[in-house]
Structures are given as structure tokens and as C-alpha cells.
Amino acid sequence: RKEVEQDPGPFNVPEGATVAFNCTYSNSASQSFFWYRQDCRKEPKLLMSVYSSGNEDGRFTAQLNRASQYISLLIRDSKLSDSATYLCVVAIKAAGNKLTFGGGTRVLVKP
Amino acid sequence: GAGVSQSPSNKVTEKGKDVELRCDPISGHTALYWYRQSLGQGLEFLIYFQGNSAPDKSGLPSDRFSAERTGGSVSTLTIQRTQQEDSAVYLCASSFPGVPQHFGDGTRLSIL
Numbered sequence: 001r002k003e004v005e006q007d008p009g010p011f012n013v014p015e016g017a018t019v020a021f022n023c024t025y026s027n028s029a030s031q032s033f034f035w036y037r038q039d040c041r042k043e044p045k046l047l048m049s050v051y052s053s054g055n056e057d058g059r060f061t062a063q064l065n066r067a068s069q070y071i072s073l074l075i076r077d078s079k080l081s082d083s084a085t086y087l088c089v090v091a092i093k094a095a096g097n098k099l100t101f102g103g104g105t106r107v108l109v110k111p
Numbered sequence: 112g113a114g115v116s117q118s119p120s121n122k123v124t125e126k127g128k129d130v131e132l133r134c135d136p137i138s139g140h141t142a143l144y145w146y147r148q149s150l151g152q153g154l155e156f157l158i159y160f161q162g163n164s165a166p167d168k169s170g171l172p173s174d175r176f177s178a179e180r181t182g183g184s185v186s187t188l189t190i191q192r193t194q195q196e197d198s199a200v201y202l203c204a205s206s207f208p209g210v211p212q213h214f215g216d217g218t219r220l221s222i223l
Contacts (some may be wrong), residue, residue: 031209032209032210034210036209042201043202043215043217044154044202044214045214046211046212046213049211073209076212087153087154091209091210093209094114095167096144096159096164096167096208097161097208097209098142098159098161098163098167099144099206099209099211099212100156101146101153101154101156102153103153103154104153104154
């Protein structure tokens, strides 16, 4: 079983709609959580950190469920420019705070 | 610049040759990672350096791959006797431990 698992998608989303997807992690010692965004043929870039109480950044909302060991990302009012692969990342202190990436969820926003 | 710098940006070489890829992390970052990404695939972890600790080499796919980090700064990833399946984008990232990584632009490696 992979340490961090994501539905690869693609999620086909009409422009203006809401889309949400999850990421599950296997190591209960995971302590820090992030969402990255990767555009085609570009390097990954940090989208947002995920806090225990959940957090929002504009149209993006991230949630953490420690009991079920998953994090989620919700995108409201989807824009064409939101089309990308979204990577879930966890850090495990016991592993020297090594950051482990999921395989990514591809989102395609269409007009 | 202040970001992670990788060189070369592109490398084309013949099967069987050795290649060296270089990463200059952000100054002061103690953690350095190497990943590779084949076309249309996810990030594949290769190796993780953290300060003076022994590197986590658990992701290196074969003994043809090695990496070092001199003086806790610049890192070199070496691939010996390259094979066609080594063709990929090799990404380097640096960070403080456990905080978001900053990626370089990557080296696009093509093995003929």
C-alpha cells in the first residue's frame, strides 16, 4: 500500500462548478499536510498548507480528518485556469520530516 | 536568484553513457530531495538529504543511481550506464525540515 494515495482522475468539471477530492495517508504519525499544484510539464508548486481545523484560501478549502487519515481539497467556482494535477503531500516527523507525495489528482475544467 | 537552481535544463545522451545532474538548493535549506517524473506520471521519490544525517536512499531504482551532497549545499545526482527507461524529468527540491518544498525547474533527460 502506498503511503499517500489519491484518485488519479481525471475529474472533468464544468466551469463555475465545485469539485472536491480526497487523499488518504497510511502513517498515523504524519504531522504536516500540504496541497501542491502541478501544471503540465512544470514543476510542482505549493498551493496551500492544511491545518487541523481546516482552512480556506479564496476559492480553495482544505480539510484534515486525522481519525480517518484523509485530507480533502475543495475548489469552488472552478476556473479554466484551475485545470492541473493536484498533489497531496504529508510530512512524517519520525522519518526526519521527509515529505511524501501522492500520485496526484488530475482536474480538467471545461467551458 | 533565490530559488532552487538545476543544471543542465536539458540533457540528451546516448545509452550507456554516464550523466551528472546538479542542484543548487535555496541557501540555508537543510533538506534536499531528488525526484523523477516520467511523462504523464507522478513524482517518484529518489533520495532525501537532511543536514548531516545519513541520506534516505530508499527511492533509488538501481545501483546505477547515486547522489551526494557536498558541504550540506550543492547536490549531484549521477546515473551510470544510462538506459532508455532513465529518460524523465529529474526534479530537485529543498526546504527546511517538514515545511513546504521549493522545486527547481528540473532537468529533462533524454536517452537515445
